[in-house]
Amino acid sequence: MIAREMFEEFKARFGPLIDRADLPNDRRLFVYVDRTVVQYVCQHIFRELDARYVASIGTDDRPFSGKFLVAHNFAFDKDHVLCSVLTQLPEDDLKIDSITRMVPAASWAEREMRDLLGIQPVGHEYLKRLVLPDGWPEGSHPLRKDVPWNEVPADYDENREFEFGATPEGCTVVPFGPFHPTLDEPAHFRLYVEGERVRGCEYRGFMVHRGIEKLAESVMSYNDIPLLAERICGICGCVHSVAYVQAVEEAAALKVPPRAEYIRTIMLELERLHSHLLWVGLACHIVGFDTLFMQSFRIREPIMWIAEKISGNRKTYAICLVGGVRRDITHELKAELRVVLDKLEREWRPVVEAVSGDRNIQKRTCGVGVADKVAVKSSGLVGPVARAAGVEIDCRRDHPYAAYDRVEFDVITAESADVWGRVVVRMKEVFESIRIIRQCLDKMEDGPLGLEIKDELPVGRMGLSSVEAPRGESHHFVITGENNRPRRWRVRAPTYQNLQGVAAMIKDQQIADMTISLGSIDPCFSCTDRMETIDVRSGARKVWSQKELLELTWAKMDRETK
Amino acid sequence: MWKNLCEKMFGRSLWVYHANSGGCNGCDIEVLNVLTPYYDVERFGIKLVGSPRHADVMLCQGPAMRSTGQALKRAYEAMPAPKLVFAIGSCACGGGVWFDSYSVLGPVEKVVPVNYYIPGCPPRPEAIIYGVAVALGLVDKKVAPVEFKQVEFPIPIYHPGDLRRENGMVVYEKVERV
Numbered sequence: 001m002i003a004r005e006m007f008e009e010f011k012a013r014f015g016p017l018i019d020r021a022d023l024p025n026d027r028r029l030f031v032y033v034d035r036t037v038v039q040y041v042c043q044h045i046f047r048e049l050d051a052r053y054v055a056s057i058g059t060d061d062r063p064f065s066g067k068f069l070v071a072h073n074f075a076f077d078k079d080h081v082l083c084s085v086l087t088q089l090p091e092d093d094l095k096i097d098s099i100t101r102m103v104p105a106a107s108w109a110e111r112e113m114r115d116l117l118g119i120q121p122v123g124h125e126y127l128k129r130l131v132l133p134d135g136w137p138e139g140s141h142p143l144r145k146d147v148p149w150n151e152v153p154a155d156y157d158e159n160r161e162f163e164f165g166a167t168p169e170g171c172t173v174v175p176f177g178p179f180h181p182t183l184d185e186p187a188h189f190r191l192y193v194e195g196e197r198v199r200g201c202e203y204r205g206f207m208v209h210r211g212i213e214k215l216a217e218s219v220m221s222y223n224d225i226p227l228l229a230e231r232i233c234g235i236c237g238c239v240h241s242v243a244y245v246q247a248v249e250e251a252a253a254l255k256v257p258p259r260a261e262y263i264r265t266i267m268l269e270l271e272r273l274h275s276h277l278l279w280v281g282l283a284c285h286i287v288g289f290d291t292l293f294m295q296s297f298r299i300r301e302p303i304m305w306i307a308e309k310i311s312g313n314r315k316t317y318a319i320c321l322v323g324g325v326r327r328d329i330t331h332e333l334k335a336e337l338r339v340v341l342d343k344l345e346r347e348w349r350p351v352v353e354a355v356s357g358d359r360n361i362q363k364r365t366c367g368v369g370v371a372d373k374v375a376v377k378s379s380g381l382v383g384p385v386a387r388a389a390g391v392e393i394d395c396r397r398d399h400p401y402a403a404y405d406r407v408e409f410d411v412i413t414a415e416s417a418d419v420w421g422r423v424v425v426r427m428k429e430v431f432e433s434i435r436i437i438r439q440c441l442d443k444m445e446d447g448p449l450g451l452e453i454k455d456e457l458p459v460g461r462m463g464l465s466s467v468e469a470p471r472g473e474s475h476h477f478v479i480t481g482e483n484n485r486p487r488r489w490r491v492r493a494p495t496y497q498n499l500q501g502v503a504a505m506i507k508d509q510q511i512a513d514m515t516i517s518l519g520s521i522d523p524c525f526s527c528t529d530r531m532e533t534i535d536v537r538s539g540a541r542k543v544w545s546q547k548e549l550l551e552l553t554w555a556k557m558d559r560e561t562k
Numbered sequence: 563m564w565k566n567l568c569e570k571m572f573g574r575s576l577w578v579y580h581a582n583s584g585g586c587n588g589c590d591i592e593v594l595n596v597l598t599p600y601y602d603v604e605r606f607g608i609k610l611v612g613s614p615r616h617a618d619v620m621l622c623q624g625p626a627m628r629s630t631g632q633a634l635k636r637a638y639e640a641m642p643a644p645k646l647v648f649a650i651g652s653c654a655c656g657g658g659v660w661f662d663s664y665s666v667l668g669p670v671e672k673v674v675p676v677n678y679y680i681p682g683c684p685p686r687p688e689a690i691i692y693g694v695a696v697a698l699g700l701v702d703k704k705v706a707p708v709e710f711k712q713v714e715f716p717i718p719i720y721h722p723g724d725l726r727r728e729n730g731m732v733v734y735e736k737v738e739r740v
Contacts, residue, residue, distance in 0.1 A: 208585070210666055
C-alpha cells in the first residue's frame with residue numbers, strides 16, 4: 001500500500017478530523033489533526049492499523065506560524081510508509097493529550113518535550129525530569145527559539161541532586177553508574193534489590209545531553225551538520241550523518257547520484273561490521289570470556305584500517321554531504337577492501353563456532369533479559385533486540401534508502417527473545433554485511449559523487465529518514481529553514497527506545513545478570529542523550545562497586561559451570 | 563619535573579581508570595583498542611581498572627557536562643595520590659564543538675586538574691600510547707615546545723579627547739603604550 005491509498009483509508013476512517021494532509025511521495029504521509037483528537041488518531045494507528053511507534057517531536061514554530069508543533073511518527077513497516085501525525089498548539093495553551101497510555105513507547109519523548117520546550121503532556125503518569133541537568137530551573141526551556149544556544153539561566157543550581165523515588169519495602173539500593181567499566185558511558189541506574197533479585201529500577205540518564213539539536217538549529221549550516229551528526233556517537237556516527245542528509249534531501253526533493261548511494265551503503269556496512277565485532281567482544285568480556293574479547297578486537301582492527309584508507313579517519317568518516325559524498329572508493333581501495341572482507345570472513349567463522357559451542361556463554365545468556373513480542377510492540381524496541389524476539393523489522397528492507405534496494409540480503413531473526421538470541425542475530429549479521437559490501441563493490445557504477453546544488457534549499461519542508469544503525473532504527477526528522485540551516489532537527493537514536501525496555505528485562509532477574517541484560521541492547525548513551533557514580537557510599541546502605549558486580553557475574557558463571 | 567616524579571612514583575606499571583564524562587564513545591573505544599592485541603599496552607605495564615580507588619591515572623574523555631561534573635570530581639578525589647589526569651580527545655582538551663552549549667561546562671580542566679593533553683577526534687591508538695609513554699618517560703617528546711609572548715607594540719591608543727590646539731599646531735597630550 002502506498003501513502004495515497006493509506007490516506008484514502010484514513011479519510012474514510014477519520015473524515016473531517018483531518019485538517020490537512022501532505023503526501024510528498026509514495027512513502028511518506030503527513031497528516032494534520034486538531035489537538036483534541038490526537039489521542040484517538042494515534043490509538044487507531046497504533047492499535048488497529050498495527051503501526052510501529054517511532055518518535056514524538058516537539059517544535060517551537062512561533063517565528064513562522066506563531067504556534068508550537070507536535071508530531072507523532074509511526075512506521076508501517078510492511079507497507080514501507082512512514083507517517084507523521086502533526087498538531088499545532090497555540091502559544092498560550094501548551095497542553096496536549098498524552099498518548100503514553102495507548103503507546104507506552106512515547107513516554108520518554110513526551111517527557112523530553114516537556115523539558116526542552118515546555119509542552120505539557122496531559123495525562124502522562126510519570127512526569128519527572130528526563131533530559132536537562134538536575135539544577136536546571138523549572139520554566140526554562142532551551143529548545144525554544146527565543147533562547148540562545150549558550151544561555152544558562154541565572155538561577156541554575158549546580159549542587160542540586162536528582163530526587164529518586166522511595167525505595168520499595170524490603171529492598172536494598174544498588175547504584176549502578178555513572179562511571180562503569182562495562183558501559184564506557186555515563187548513565188545512572190538505581191537498582192532496588194531484594195536478596196539477589198532485582199525488583200525494580202530507576203534510571204537517571206541523559207548525562208551526555210550536549211544540546212546538539214539546539215546547536216544545529218542556531219549556529220551550524222546544512223553542510224556543517226553532517227559532521228556534527230557524526231559526533232553524536234563515536235560508533236554509529238556515519239549512520240547519523242547519512243540519516244540527516246537523507247532527511248534534508250527528502251525535504252528538498254534532491255536525487256543523489258547512484259555512485260554516492262553505493263559509497264554510503266559501503267560505509268554504513270563497514271560501520272556495522274566494526275560495531276558488531278566490538279559488541280560481541282564486549283558481551284564476552286561482560287560474561288567473563290576475555291579471550292574472545294581480545295580475539296574480536298584483533299579481527300576488527302583491519303576494518304578500522306581500511307576505513308581510514310577510504311575516509312581518512314578510523315571513525316567519524318566525514319564522508320557525507322547534502323547531495324552526495326566527499327570521497328571516492330577507487331579501484332585500488334576496492335581490491336584492498338575485498339581482501340579485508342575475505343580475511344574477516346575467514347577469521348570470524350571460528351569465533352562464531354567458539355561462541356555457539358560454548359556452554360558457559362549459553363548458560364549466562366539463555367533466558368536472561370527476555371523482551372518478547374508484546375514488549376517489542378509496546379516499548380517500541382528496535383534492531384537486534386526486536387529481531388531476536390522474532391519481530392522481523394529492518395529499515396534496510398522496510399524503508400529502503402541509499403543502495404539497499406539494489407542488493408540482496410537476509411533479515412536475521414531468532415525466536416528466543418533473550419540475550420542469547422541477540423548474540424546470535426548480531427553474529428550472523430556480520431556475514432550479511434560482508435555480503436552487502438561485496439555486492440556493492442560489484443554493482444557500483446561510475447558517475448558523479450554528488451549533486452551541484454545551486455539554489456537555496458526550499459523553506460519549511462519536512463523530511464523523515466530512518467536508517468538501520470547497528471543497534472536498530474535511527475530516525476531523523478528535519479524541517480528545512482532559513483539562513484542555510486534547518487529549523488528543527490530531531491534525532492531519535494535506537495537506544496532511546498531500547499533503554500525504555502531495560503526496566504522490564506531486568507525485573508525479577510538476578511543482579512549478576514543486570515550487566516549483560518543492559519549490555520545486550522548495545523546501549524549507546526551518547527546517541528540517546530545527544531543532548532547519563534562513582535558509587536555514593538552512605539553508611540546504612542550496602543553498595544556494590546562495579547568491579548564487585550563484575551566479579552559477582554564471573555562467580556555466578558563459575559558456579560553454573562561446575 | 564613531572565617526568566622525574568613519574569619515573570619515581572609510577573615506575574613502569576600504571577593502572578588507568580577511564581572516565582567518560584559526556585563524550586561520544588569514539589575516544590573510549592580507542593582507549594579500549596590500545597588494550598587489545600594490536601596495540602597491547604599491557605606490555606608497558608598499563609592496565610585498565612574498574613575503580614578509581616585502584617588507579618594511578620585517570621583518562622578523561624568527553625567534555626565536562628553540567629550533570630557529570632560533580633561525579634567526575636568525586637572520581638578524581640577517590641583516586642589515591644600521586645595521580646595523573648590525561649585529557650583524551652578534542653572534547654576533553656578544549657570542549658570540542660559543543661564547548662559553549664547550554665548543558666556543557668567545557669573542557670575537563672574546568673573540573674579536575676589535567677596533566678597531559680592528547681588531542682584528536684578521536685586520537686589514534688598510537689597517539690594515546692605515545693602520550694602515555696611520554697608521561698612515563700619511556701620515549702622523548704618529539705615536539706619542541708613553542709612559547710608565544712606578548713611583545714610590546716609601540717602603538718599608542720588614540721584618545722581624540724586629548725587633542726588640543728597650541729600655537730596653530732595640534733598637540734596630542736597623552737601617550738599610552740599598548
